[in-house]
Amino acid sequence: MPELPEVETVRVGLDQYAVGRTIEAVDVFGPRTLRRYPPGETDFVNRLIGRRVESARRRGKYLWLPLDDGAALLAHLGMSGQFLAVAPDTPPGPHLRARFRFADGPPELRFLDQRTFGGLSLDDTGLTDDGVPRSLAHVAPDPFEAAFDPAAFAAAIRRRRTGVKRALLDQTLISGVGNIYADEALWQARLHYARATDRLRRPEIERLLTAVREVMAAAIVAGGTSFDALYVGVNGESGWFDRSLEVYGREGEPCSRCGTPIARRAFMNRSSYFCPTCQPRPRNGRW
């Protein structure tokens, strides 16, 4: 469940199903799950057993579970990762990547990932000033964090020489925004994805930031966007924000503001959806 609202939905699930519990056993399946954790599986498992999960935290699309020894279990869902709380006798299925059992019995927590772009790791190097594990220091604050500084964001985005959608997707500028919510926020702010970042006016940046916040906040309330069974919460339930999407995946359908058919363009090896009338193409755009 990949963008901020989906990851937040998972975080809430982890809060419910993992926090306060003591890890008793860990199994890891497949070579790619721990590829960002060089010490490997044996070290990973040994450091987790006996640890109590203190809380469930998130920055952008990254999750971590602080442990009672000061380390943190990190997770990124990639394109298709999910955490599920299930009964121990639930069949493993082909995408099971890790399993956590707890001292207080069922349910156990599973990490599944069809495409294996997600992964787990451990960080015991302490926290940054913002309170995130040091290995996430390269990730910018997301727009719901206290550490997020709108003025600093405005200055940083105008220093860039790129298109506004690229900037939104750059997790070192602002984190949590992915392809769906970038398109939705740009539509709400009436900005074309290729608008040059260094030519954005201050009110446009404010509109954009407001749109990012509003769209993602509404999606969190809806439990995220679920087009298929790949995107479910820890309890296995789908979100329903797909019904509220204005442009993403709606090529050819009328724009709810002006009736113009929504257009789709290949961009950055993916698709961008927008309203050609509400979001006019800039003369000096940057792709």
Added chain:
DNA sequence: ACATCCACCTGCTCGC
């Protein structure tokens, strides 16, 4: 330092 591209995967849908 910054901007851009591409590899990393599996599985589903579409058109021939």
Added chain:
DNA sequence: TGCGAGCAGGTGGATG
């Protein structure tokens, strides 16, 4: 029915 092409909510390492 088979088969290749295209597509999918992301990221970081390599390259300019």
